[in-house]
Amino acid sequence: RKEVEQDPGPFNVPEGATVAFNCTYSNSASQSFFWYRQDCRKEPKLLMSVYSSGNEDGRFTAQLNRASQYISLLIRDSKLSDSATYLCVAGGYSTLTFGKGTMLLVSP
């Protein structure tokens, strides 16, 4: 089983739609969780950290479910500029593991 698993997509959604991605992690000792965004042929950039109580940043909401070992990312009111690959990251004190990413395509 992969340490961090994501549905590769692509998720095709129209502008204004709400879309959600899930990511599962296998290491129950994981303490740190992030969502990174990666545009085509660019480097990953932090989108948001994921906190135990859940957190929101504008149109983006991240949730953590420790019991089921998954994290989620919800994007509301999708914009064309949200088209990218979203990388889930989970880890403990010694290492972080990236998922393969979920591709999102937002169309007009």
Added chain:
Amino acid sequence: EAGVVQSPRYKIIEKKQPVAFWCNPISGHNTLYWYRQNLGQGPELLIRYENEEAVDDSQLPKDRFSAERLKGVDSTLKIQPAELGDSAVYLCASSPGGVGDTQYFGPGTRLTVL
């Protein structure tokens, strides 16, 4: 503030040739990472430095890959000899603290081995 700098941005070599990548992290960042990213995959850690000490090199193919971080600042990753399967993007990242901190990535070096 300047970001993570990497060079070269692109490199094309023939198999069995050596190649080296250079990374200058964000000033003051103690932790430096080298990742390899293949098409359609997430970044995979090769080595992590805390200052000048390599604290996690378990995924570094030591028969052909080597890395150093002299004086705890710049770092160099070397492959000798390169193989066809080494074609990938090599990403350098840095963070101010340890593993749980946000990582800031450089633009990467796209390596093509012919």
